[in-house]
Amino acid sequence: MTLPPRTRRALVRLRRDILFLAAGAPLHLVVAPPLFWAAYLTGRTVAGTSSEAPVFLAAPLALLALAGYGLTEAQRWRFRALCGVDLPRLRLTQAKRQFGYNWLIGPLLGALELLLLALLSIGVAAALILVWIWLVPDEWRIAHHGYTTQATYVTVAGLAALTAVPPLAAGLVRLENLVGRAVLGVSRSDELARRVEDLTESRAGAVDAADAERRRIERDLHDGAQQRLVSLALNLGLAKATLTDLPPEARQAIDAAHREAKDAIEELNNLVRGLHPAVLDELGLDAALSGLAARAPLPVRLRVDLPPDLPQRASPAVEAVAYFVVSEALTNLAKHAPEATRADVTVTRLGGILRVVIADDGTGGADPSRGTGLKGLAQRVRSVDGTFRMSSPVGGPTMMSVELPCPM
Numbered sequence: 001m002t003l004p005p006r007t008r009r010a011l012v013r014l015r016r017d018i019l020f021l022a023a024g025a026p027l028h029l030v031v032a033p034p035l036f037w038a039a040y041l042t043g044r045t046v047a048g049t050s051s052e053a054p055v056f057l058a059a060p061l062a063l064l065a066l067a068g069y070g071l072t073e074a075q076r077w078r079f080r081a082l083c084g085v086d087l088p089r090l091r092l093t094q095a096k097r098q099f100g101y102n103w104l105i106g107p108l109l110g111a112l113e114l115l116l117l118a119l120l121s122i123g124v125a126a127a128l129i130l131v132w133i134w135l136v137p138d139e140w141r142i143a144h145h146g147y148t149t150q151a152t153y154v155t156v157a158g159l160a161a162l163t164a165v166p167p168l169a170a171g172l173v174r175l176e177n178l179v180g181r182a183v184l185g186v187s188r189s190d191e192l193a194r195r196v197e198d199l200t201e202s203r204a205g206a207v208d209a210a211d212a213e214r215r216r217i218e219r220d221l222h223d224g225a226q227q228r229l230v231s232l233a234l235n236l237g238l239a240k241a242t243l244t245d246l247p248p249e250a251r252q253a254i255d256a257a258h259r260e261a262k263d264a265i266e267e268l269n270n271l272v273r274g275l276h277p278a279v280l281d282e283l284g285l286d287a288a289l290s291g292l293a294a295r296a297p298l299p300v301r302l303r304v305d306l307p308p309d310l311p312q313r314a315s316p317a318v319e320a321v322a323y324f325v326v327s328e329a330l331t332n333l334a335k336h337a338p339e340a341t342r343a344d345v346t347v348t349r350l351g352g353i354l355r356v357v358i359a360d361d362g363t364g365g366a367d368p369s370r371g372t373g374l375k376g377l378a379q380r381v382r383s384v385d386g387t388f389r390m391s392s393p394v395g396g397p398t399m400m401s402v403e404l405p406c407p408m
Helices: 005-029 032-047 053-083 092-127 129-135 138-143 147-184 188-242 248-275 278-283 285-295 316-336 372-382
Strands: 300-305 343-350 353-360 387-391 398-405
Touching: 005 053, 005 092, 005 147, 053 092, 053 147, 092 129, 092 147, 129 147, 188 248, 278 285, 278 316, 285 300, 285 316, 285 343, 316 343, 316 353, 316 372, 316 398, 372 387, 372 398
Parallel strands: 300 343
Antiparallel strands: 343 353, 353 398, 387 398
C-alpha cells in the first residue's frame, strides 16, 4: 500500500522529531546525578554534618566541568545531524553559556523529553491493549468478564495520546531549536564582532592586493616603457650629434623629439616614484622620504625618528601609505602654495603608531571638503585604519597629521 505524499512527509518529520528528542534526553539528563550529588554534599557542608563533604564535592563538580564542553559538542552534532541546524563552535571564554545550557536548561528540557517519550510509549501500549489481551491465556479472558469494554476505552485513550504526540513533539523540537540558537548560537554582538573581523580582513586583503598591483605596474613601467624611452632618447641624441649634414628642418625635428623623449622620461620617473618606489622596499621609509625631500621644489626639513630597537619595520602597506601622503602633500604644496618658503616633515613611531606630520609656512586655506586630492589622501589613510587630521587656517600655517597603526 502506497501512502499519500503528505502522510509520508508527516511520518518522516515525526520520526525525525522523535529521534531528536530521544537523543537529547540522555544528553540533557546525564548531568542530573552529579548535580543532585553536589547539592546534597553542599547541604551537608552548610549544615556541618560532614567534614569530608568538601573533598567529595570536588568530584561531581570536576565531572560537570569536564562534561560541559563534551556535551556542547554532542548537542552540536545532534542539532546538525537531526535538525539541520549548524550551531557555531563556542570559545572557552563563552563557558558560562555552555554550562548554563547543559546544567540548568538541559535537565528541564530532558524532563520534557522524557514525558513526551513516556506519553508515546504509554500511547502505543494502550492502543495495542487488545493485542496484549489476545496473547494472554484463555483462562484469564474467561475469568475477567467485560474486559472488552475496558480494553476499548484504553485503546481509545491510547489512540488519543498517539494523536497528541506529533504536535507536541514538533512544538518541543521548535522550543529546543529556539533555546539552542539563543544560548549556544551566536549572539548579535558576537555576530557583529565576527562581521567586523571579516570585513577588516577582507579590506586588508584588498589593500595588500592594490599595493601589490602598484608594485607590479611600477616594475613593468621601469623595466619596459621606461627603458624603451631611454633607448629612444639615446638614439635621438646620437642622431643629433652625428648627423650634422641634415637640413635644418630635420635637425629641428630631431631636437624637438629628443626634448620630448627626455620630458617623457622625467614624467614617467615621477609617475613610477609616485606608484611605489623601489627604494622604499630596499632601504626603507627614511631613504625613500629623503629622496622625496631632495627632489622637492622648496627646502624640506625632514626628520625620521624610527627607533632602531624595533623588532621589525612597519608593514609594506603602511609604509606605502606614509610615502604616498608625504609625496602628495609636497606635490600639492608646490602646486597650490607657491608662496611657501619651506616645509617640515616629521615621521615618528611610538609603540604601535606611525605618526607623519607635514607643515608649511604658506598662506593656508586648504579645505579637504572642497578638493578631491585631500579627500583621496584621507581615504588612503583610512584604508589601513589610520586617522587623518588637517589644520589650515586662512593666513597659514598648514599642518597635516596622519597616524597609521603598526602592530608590534
